[in-house]
Amino acid sequence: MSDVVFSARAVTKTYHMGEVDVHALRGVDLDLRVGEFVVLLGPSGSGKSTLLNILGGLDRPSTGRVFYREGELTGLDDAGLTRYRRYHVGFVFQFYNLIPSLTAKENVALITDIAPDPMRPEEALALVDLTPRMNHFPAQLSGGEQQRVAIARAVAKKPDVLLCDEPTGALDVHTGVLVLDAISRINAELGTTTAVITHNAVIAEMADRVISISDGHISGVTENATKRGASELEW
Numbered sequence: 001m002s003d004v005v006f007s008a009r010a011v012t013k014t015y016h017m018g019e020v021d022v023h024a025l026r027g028v029d030l031d032l033r034v035g036e037f038v039v040l041l042g043p044s045g046s047g048k049s050t051l052l053n054i055l056g057g058l059d060r061p062s063t064g065r066v067f068y069r070e071g072e073l074t075g076l077d078d079a080g081l082t083r084y085r086r087y088h089v090g091f092v093f094q095f096y097n098l099i100p101s102l103t104a105k106e107n108v109a110l111i112t113d114i115a116p117d118p119m120r121p122e123e124a125l126a127l128v129d130l131t132p133r134m135n136h137f138p139a140q141l142s143g144g145e146q147q148r149v150a151i152a153r154a155v156a157k158k159p160d161v162l163l164c165d166e167p168t169g170a171l172d173v174h175t176g177v178l179v180l181d182a183i184s185r186i187n188a189e190l191g192t193t194t195a196v197i198t199h200n201a202v203i204a205e206m207a208d209r210v211i212s213i214s215d216g217h218i219s220g221v222t223e224n225a226t227k228r229g230a231s232e233l234e235w
């Protein structure tokens, strides 16, 4: 069996803004392997979110092809992409998007209620060290705790891939480290292929591989001979 989860081939994305064409991706070739922890590193506007959204089936390339395991995402219709996202992908964004009137456990249960083979909400919250806060509402949790609820919600359906867009963007260092630690533990313990977008080069030290993106291109790929744990990072 191939160890490749995603393959992107000659992927471009152009946004047409009135008279102006914005070339967000200018020809990306990329393979992501089963179980790896990848950081997508690049400056603002370089195309990181666009690439992650295409891999996650939230958006489509303008040209090029994207494969997920033995299927082709670029061959799916909208219903197919929705199924793909629902069953295979967990997303974590910079802002947590929790429902304020539901507790942490209830926010996670929203997903576990519709997934085919989920873990229990309690289990997902234990993975991110939030057992004691399970019955708290978002307003009663710190930013980092809310982000960990969002991570629990993303992984509770046991997705194959976890895609995180600036998960620590709104957090201070200490809280950011706790969030990154939760993400890397999930990658290690569940084997969930994980991609994290950041423009913070320090975070790249946690990854198996660092994919550098600039101006819509992949400008470099490096393997980290040794990975650093989240608690060893400082920025």
Ligand SMILES: Nc1ncnc2c1ncn2[C@@H]1O[C@H](COP(=O)(O)OP(=O)(O)OP(=O)(O)O)[C@@H](O)[C@H]1O
Binding pocket: 015, 016, 017, 022, 023, 024, 042, 043, 044, 045, 046, 047, 048, 049, 050, 051, 199
């Ligand atoms: N929906 C859209 N419509 C028009 N242009 C867009 C859209 N989404 C992204 N872009 C443009 O595409 C380019 C790449 O954006 P993208 O969000 O992928 O970059 P990024 O590297 O994730 O940036 P950041 O770190 O600031 O989030 C930018 O020039 C952006 O303005």
